[in-house]
Amino acid sequence: MRNNYTIRDEIQEYWSKRAATFDLQPGHEIFSQSERTAWQDLLIKHLGRGDNRKALDLACGTGVISHLMNDIGFDVTGIDWSDAMLSKARQKSSDRQTDIAFFIGDAERTGENDGSYDVIVMRHLVWTLVDPQTAFAHWFSLLKPGGKLLIVDGDFVNNSIAARLVKTLRIAFEGKHLAGPLAKSPEMQAIHQSILSQVYFSNGAKAKDIAAMLKHEGFENINVQTRLTAIHRAQSSQMGLLKFLERSIQNRYAICAVKPVVPE
Numbered sequence: 001m002r003n004n005y006t007i008r009d010e011i012q013e014y015w016s017k018r019a020a021t022f023d024l025q026p027g028h029e030i031f032s033q034s035e036r037t038a039w040q041d042l043l044i045k046h047l048g049r050g051d052n053r054k055a056l057d058l059a060c061g062t063g064v065i066s067h068l069m070n071d072i073g074f075d076v077t078g079i080d081w082s083d084a085m086l087s088k089a090r091q092k093s094s095d096r097q098t099d100i101a102f103f104i105g106d107a108e109r110t111g112e113n114d115g116s117y118d119v120i121v122m123r124h125l126v127w128t129l130v131d132p133q134t135a136f137a138h139w140f141s142l143l144k145p146g147g148k149l150l151i152v153d154g155d156f157v158n159n160s161i162a163a164r165l166v167k168t169l170r171i172a173f174e175g176k177h178l179a180g181p182l183a184k185s186p187e188m189q190a191i192h193q194s195i196l197s198q199v200y201f202s203n204g205a206k207a208k209d210i211a212a213m214l215k216h217e218g219f220e221n222i223n224v225q226t227r228l229t230a231i232h233r234a235q236s237s238q239m240g241l242l243k244f245l246e247r248s249i250q251n252r253y254a255i256c257a258v259k260p261v262v263p264e
């Protein structure tokens with residue numbers, strides 16, 4: 001055991017190890033215009049077009065969501081605590097000649113100024129939050145009055161019987177070998193399990209629990225979207241039918257919440 005090694009270090013190291021192949025995986029990077037459009041439609045539906053409004057992409061990873069936000073007109077800042085992920089994000093930004101600011105930091109305590117963002121987005125961060133209630137309070141304070149928070153995530157612990165059945169079928173038909181070099185090694189699977197067992201949402205990040213916690217911090221107009229079908233359908237050309245089915249019936253969701261113009 002390393003001295004002072006915490007769950008936060010473990011999460012950071014885990015993602016840094018996954019950075020090299022992260023963008024090769026369908027479901028992470030976007031591989032078709034139809035998927036790009038489906039994601040943009042989701043973002044516009046909840047947040048509207050950017051019109052140069054300020055957006056913060058928390059746990060931006062390789063910048064997939066940051067770039068989508070930039071495409072629809074937001075002035076984007078991305079924060080992640082993995083240097084390996086951020087260097088991929090910066091490379092993409094330079095290739096695409098965008099002016100997204102990417103910097104290293106902890107999404108749960110960003111150090112950004114209160115009232116400085118119009119919107120905050122995040123994909124696949126919430127399930128590993130160490131102290132979500134404090135994080136939600138922090139994000140509330142970072143938003144301007146009327147600002148919006150958009151969470152895209154899922155409860156991957158409490159899969160329905162149908163989702164488990166489809167997964168079993170998929171593995172039986174496709175075989176694990178098809179996942180090739182992108183399959184998680186037993187070592188990475190063990191780290192993933194170890195992280196999951198220590199985080200706040202170790203029993204699954206349920207949309208209704210997150211919505212209640214957001215409400216507690218003062219967010220209102222909390223909208224939970226549980227069907228992300230257009231995105232999953234667009235991804236199916238890379239993933240295959242069974243993976244598409246599996247993703248469609250998992251507990252994936254987008255939650256949008258608004259900071260009131262006059263907080264109570």
Ligand SMILES: C[S@@+](CC[C@H](N)C(=O)[O-])C[C@H]1O[C@@H](n2cnc3c(N)ncnc32)[C@H](O)[C@@H]1O
Pocket residue numbers: 011012015016028058059060061062063064065079080081082085105106107108122123124125128
């Ligand atoms: C599943 S990846 C998602 C990346 C990106 N949001 C996306 O959807 O493509 C999770 C990312 O969250 C980052 N992360 C997890 N917890 C974090 C935290 N507390 N602060 C900053 N980054 C964090 C990891 O470094 C990793 O890049």
